[in-house]
Amino acid sequence: MTPRSTRPTGKRATILDVAAAAGVSRQTVTRAMNDMAGISPDTRQRVQKIAAELGYTPSRFAKGLVQGARVSVGLAIPDLTNPYFPAFASSVVEAATGRGWNVVVDDYGHGTGSAADAAARLAPQVDALIGYLAPHADEAQALMGRRPVVALDSPGAGTAGSISFDYHHAARLALAHLASRGCTNIAFLDSDQGAPAGSRSAAAAAVALESGVQLTRFQAASSAAAAKAAVGVLAAGGRPVDGILAFNDLMAAGALKALQASGRAVPGDCAVIGMDGIPLGELLTPELTTLALDLRAVGRAAVGLLEGLLSGSLTEGSAEAHLILRHELVVRQSA
């Protein structure tokens, strides 16, 4: 039917197939497809039409091989289901798209995957890597070789760049606020995932000590359901907690639900502070007081670091390549 030229029907069309079908050379096809000069309007149209008919699509590999590659960055995320991460991912994608880069996302939360698996999958495909990689950030950097890795919330890792958070500062803000509300028996609801769990509760404990606040720590998986269950147990037994600081807003939401389910008023009987500052917090009842991060700034910073590292204007491991960001207390209704 359609004149398929000599192409063996089944393999994809190459530039040579188009050239043959149009009776021109490779280069002329290139000129037509890429809107380059040095070709007559007639020929251009004719070639484009034939290319479309043949279903010709230039090979991104051949193109990448001969032209310098377009930067593509890997984004390793533990769980797109936790609203914190899409909020972060969104800002990374935005910043990357603005630079003409593209982003390959890997969510290693499904099944039993670890950050190391994600890094292994991404490494052969990308020029740089951003991610919540703890506790496998070093392994990820090894897999990437010279190519830069920016690790989030993974302090002390040997990656080219990193962004960490000042949990001492966060704990100070939160505990001071809870104390000023009259809370005396405060619980720190930590996540059992990621690396710096130890550092976080250590920070919270240290700050509690200096400010003379009674602080107990307990752990749960980083989800609303797990937090709910944990707080349910907590609320049931012993001396009642009158303030909860959660490791993220999702866990705080779960805590809220559990408290309400057990008939305790928030913030009346127990105040709750979250962490992250995701939009979810404003939708809850009561609206969530939280330690907010400027999430768009975090994504921008990560991509900015990568840009510096890739261009060489930032040397890997240098002080400027390791940012420490601070949370800000946003007081709403829950505390």
Next chain:
Amino acid sequence: MTPRSTRPTGKRATILDVAAAAGVSRQTVTRAMNDMAGISPDTRQRVQKIAAELGYTPSRFAKGLVQGARVSVGLAIPDLTNPYFPAFASSVVEAATGRGWNVVVDDYGHGTGSAADAAARLAPQVDALIGYLAPHADEAQALMGRRPVVALDSPGAGTAGSISFDYHHAARLALAHLASRGCTNIAFLDSDQGAPAGSRSAAAAAVALESGVQLTRFQAASSAAAAKAAVGVLAAGGRPVDGILAFNDLMAAGALKALQASGRAVPGDCAVIGMDGIPLGELLTPELTTLALDLRAVGRAAVGLLEGLLSGSLTEGSAEAHLILRHELVVRQSA
């Protein structure tokens, strides 16, 4: 310092640099790097060490050129900030990762971008495309040529595959439930984005007619804040609405907030039904009654369609390539 061989310091190391430094041939380096047979353990180790020292990383372009490409699929999303989309994206990423594919994500919601922009960015980079592309699905398919596109919620588009939703069915479920609760003056809070806005409100209107329910339709942007504002206006004037069906859970959450802010009880004074069934709904107070989609199934289905289309076991445009999924009513507290 380190013996950099003849490599011009600055260009990236190639397989030839490694071969020269190790005093072996290209092929032996290949054998060492890819754990192939036909090489002595000693040589393998030596070559791997030298490769690491030189920071050698095989070019994914050269590799892709000579071996059949690893499938990479584009995922075009309007707004990662709306929790529906990460939930969907998460299941797509999971299904794709399971097949050894990788996923390039483009969020075209930032700035003034449209689905067409996202498709244009992704087209040169991927072998297939999944996305909420309305109303530019046809354009996206054109950009992709023969490569398959699976469009979501974009019925009637000329894409190779599609997944649509039965809004008549959804409207029937919701309106019947609201009617059974005694609601008589119901509002449909539609989104002003995407293509099938018309079809959705048409479906709702049709169903309202058959069931003899009074239905007014109003529109807002697809965010909690916009929904809040819209409902605020609605609640202020005229005859009070006693039931709201929102286009998605995020808008429903906004509606909830607005109603409560204006002192109206939910569901006492006004019932609210959302759409999507994202986890957020369970965290709200009252918990959100919603028309739920099995989101993981949607992602699996999209990737499954793509697999069929890529392998040729599914012919593009055939009936089996166009799925229609149904929502299920999950009754919680808000209606």
Next chain:
DNA sequence: TGGGGCAACGTGAACGTTCACGCAGCTGCT
């Protein structure tokens, strides 16, 4: 009438891998 210049098109080379061979040298069996 010669030739400078431009428009339109073609050709060798290069990008960095892997594939499919080929070729030594050694081992062990008949």
Next chain:
DNA sequence: AGCAGCTGCGTGAACGTTCACGTTGCCCCA
């Protein structure tokens, strides 16, 4: 002694593009 077979390694070719030149034909002006 002869040779098949294995181990370990090397070489030409191919993948599909673009870059940097060449080459042709034609117009126009001195």
